[in-house]
Amino acid sequence: MFILIAGGGKVGSNLARTLRRMNHEVTIIEQRGVRVTQLEEEFEHAAIVGDATEIFVLERAGVARPPDLVVAVTGDDEDNMVICQMARERFGVEKVIARVNDPRNQPHFDLLGVSPTVSATQTIMALIEHEVPEHELIHLLELRKENLEIVEVQIDKDSPSAGKRVSGLKLPVGSRLISVMRGGHAEIPDAETQLEVGDQVLAILEPGKEDELRRVLLKK
C-alpha cells in the first residue's frame, strides 16, 4: 500500500518505520526543522518538509496519486481534521485515520466526518473504566460509524431491574440488551428473561442514552 503520514513526531515516525518494515510505501510530512533532519536521515526522499495542511505540500508528497491511506497524526487537532478532509474531498483518498489530541475535540472530528479516529487519552480512559468497578457502566466498544456503542453493566441488589423481566423494563428507545452472563454462561435475553442480582448484562445503545439506561438498570 501507499501510505501518506502527516506529522513526523513520535507517533508518525514510529508508524512510518513499522510500515516500511512491512514493505509498504510510506511518505512522511513534517514541518519542524530539527525533526525533519532526523527524519531525512532515516527515510531519505520519503521525508517531505512542509506544512501538511498546505495543498502544494500534500501534492509534493503524492496525495494526488492518491494514497491508499492518509494518516494525520500531528499534535494539532485542527490540522488533523483539515488534512483528512482535504485528502478525502479534494483528492478522493478513500481511507483516512486521524489522531485526536484533545478528547474534547472528538465531536468536531465526527461532525466533519473524519473517521476513524484514535485518541490515547480516550483509549486509556476506557481501560481505566474497565478496571475500576466504581464506574458501573463500562464502555466495551464504540461503533462510531454506526453511531452505536456496547456497554456492560452488573446488576446488584440495589438495582431496580433485579428480579424484573426484560419486557417489564422501560428501556430507552435506541437501546437493547444483547446478552446476560450468569454463572459463567452467556445467554441472549428475550422479553421473558428475568434479570437477577450478579448478572453481567451487555447492552447496545446510541451514544447519549447511557444515563437513561443506567437509571433503568441500576439507578444511583
Add this chain to the structure above:
Amino acid sequence: MKAIVVGCGRVGSAVAKKLTKAGWDVTAIDENEEALARLGENWSGGFVVGHGMDVDVLREAGIEEADAVVVATNGDNTNIVVGQVAQKRFGIECTVVRILDPARAELYATLGLRTVSPTSTAIEVLSEAVKSCVVKPARVAAS
C-alpha cells in the same frame, strides 16, 4: 440581529466594531483577555475569553441565538473547523470564515463554506495597481 466574532485581533475587532455601528448586537471571542482592549473603552457588546473550538465558549457567547458568525482567528485551520461547527452543528447559514491561504479558501468555498481570503484580495489589488501604473516606454524598452 446577533453576530459572533471569533478571534478578536486586528481584523476581528475591527469587524466587531463595524457591525456594532451597523446596528448588530455583537459578542467577540478571544483566547486572550487583553484582546478586549482592541474593542475600545466604550465597547458595549459582549466579550468571552476562550477558544473558538470550545463549544461551551461558543454557547456562552450566544451562538444558539446568533444570526451571523465571523471566524477570524490567526489560524487558518482553526477557522476552517470553527466555521464548519458554526455552520453544520449550530446551523448558522451566515457563517463567514477568513482563510489566509488562497488554495484552502478556494477548496473550502467549493465545499460550501463562505470563505474570504485577504491574501487573494491583496494579490488582486497589487497586480491591478501595478497594471494601472503609467510606465515610460523608454524604460520598458531598456529593460
